[in-house]
Amino acid sequence: MPTLLKRLQRVTPQQLRAFESTARLRSVTRAAQELHVSQPTVSIQLREIALAVGEPLFETVGRQLRLTQAGEAMQDAANEITGCWQRFETRMAEVHGLLRGRLRIAAVTTAEYFVPDLLGPFAAAHPGVDIELTVENRDRVVDRLQRSRDDLSVMMLPPDELPLDTFPFLDNPLVVIAAADHPLAGKRLTLSRLAKARWLMREPGSGTRMAAEQHFARVGFEPHIAMSLGSNEAIKHAVSAGLGLAVVSRLAVADIVDTPSPARGPQLVQLKVSGFPIRRQWLLVWRRDQPMSAAAKRFVSYLRESRPSRASLAH
Known part of the structure; x- marks a missing residue:
């Protein structure tokens, strides 16, 4: 009977692509659409790769497709294989004196207010680089x-347990916002004074929430958290509706606080609270223990040279 290694050597690139797409999209139908093949074709390729592994790679829970333990291991292997080929492609481009390849960037949700503005000029200057942005x-x-x-991540609070290099490239002050007609607006x-106020917070796991909670704990303040919301836009709408106060990145509200709509007037105000703004910075983050692609190196150099400011990224 062939060993597992020999069976895996028979796995074709088409089968691996079918698995990677299905694992990422959690859907055979969507994987078939992405790969421009029929759904039965993807199903056959998944069945063949599962036979090669000798274990089921997916299980169905209700209507959801979920990876098994073997499937998670295969997904990690597929990602490593894809990364290896992408690094080879980048290396060959370097040999030919071209900057080509793919730049994969993951950014936390608040960074969506400025990361596209960073990527635009870089993409224009490097048309051979395909950019994938995940928020x-x-x-x-x-x-x-x-x-x-x-290749790179954009965040405020990188984890301590990973071997990471970081580059701070932009100030990220966190401020307290309220509805424009809040009775405390304009006061120091x-x-x-805000102990009895209703506070609206981002969901657990949010960097902004972590930074706010660290600050509150440091000064011995316990906010009354009335609601947790999953996005900055939801926070802004809830605050403008008078549901409470919130701590947000100044970048997330600059367009509303600084340039309110002439028709509707200001919807939000920044409260003058002692200890605020909380001084934070946006960091570009990457794994120190992984080889860095040429495109990622060039983007880091681009940020070091351009040194973007909040004013240059304001909409």
Whole structure:
């Protein structure tokens, strides 16, 4: 009987692509659409690769497709194989004096307000580089870092347990916002004045929430958390509706606070609270123990040279 290694050597690139797409999209139908093949074709390729492994790679829970333990191991291997080929492609481009390849960046959700503005000029200057941008909350970005899914990550609070290099490239002040008609708007406040206020927070796992909770713990303040919301936009809408106060990145509200709509007037205000803004920085993060692609190296150099400011990234 062939050993596992010999069976795996028979796995074809088409089977591996079918598995990778299905594992990432959690759907045979969507994988078939992405690969421009029929659904039965993907199903056959998945069955053949499962036979080669000798273990089921997926299980169905309700209507959801979920990876088995063997499937998770195969996904990690597939990601490593894909990364290896991408590094080879980049190396060959370097040999020919070209900057080509793929730049994969994962950014936490608040960074969506400025990362596209960083990537635009870089993409224009390097048309041979395909850029993949993934926006997730901090927990998911950390998970992607652990799995080496991306070349670079953008976040405030990188994990301590991974071998990482970081480059701080942009200030990220965190401020307290309220509805424009809040009775305390325009006054100088201490946190103790806000002890009975309703606070709206990002979901657990959010970098902004972690930074706010660290600050509150440091100064001995316990906010009354009335609601947790999953996005900055949801926070802004809830605050403008008078549901409470929130700590957000200044970048997330600059367009509303600094340039309110002439028709509707200001919807949000930044409260003058002692201890705020909380001084944080946006970091470019990458794995120190993984080889860095030429495109990633060039993007880091681009950021070091351009040194973007909040003003240059304001919409």
